[in-house]
Amino acid sequence: MLAAKEPAAKALEALPPKVLVVMGSDSDWRVMKQTVATLREFQVACAVEVASAHRSPEKALGLSATAREKGFRVIIAGAGGAAHLAGVLAAKTTLPVIGVPIGGGALGGLDALYATVQMPAGVPVATVAIDGGKNAALLAIQILALREPALAAALATYKEKLARQVEEKSARLQSLLPQD
């Protein structure tokens, strides 16, 4: 199984990455690995970096300032607590920035949600749910799909699969209902 996957993974690594995934700490990987896994599922190459709005602001600003010229088309940023990473990245780029508030900590992720979503007018961050790493990837793919028909087709197939799964769940539930 692993052997069969290897050539595809290598082919993906050879593609120029279109999505830049940044997280405030390696402790955010718990959530951000869902982002990377979903991008890979759709054969979208990405680069992954750790950069902190507070611990390494120069790195964070440099990443976003050069992202467009490097060929990235979307940035995804995940951070927890006083989660200013997505906003700081958005300050220095004209690329769309998607923010992922990371849950946990003393305030359960509400702090990260507010810090990520409550951007001042002029500097938008498209914020997904707390720990919404998967949706961040899907939103990035939908943005890329504006110009890539193959990705749009893959998304349509994905949505059909979701609808089929709902029907399967409904059918399973019917079989659990008490019979009169």
Ligand code: AIR
């Ligand atoms: N963080 C790092 N720099 C600024 C912020 N807000 C966040 C990370 C992580 C949390 O602080 O994104 O969610 C805890 O980081 P660590 O390194 O202590 O595990």
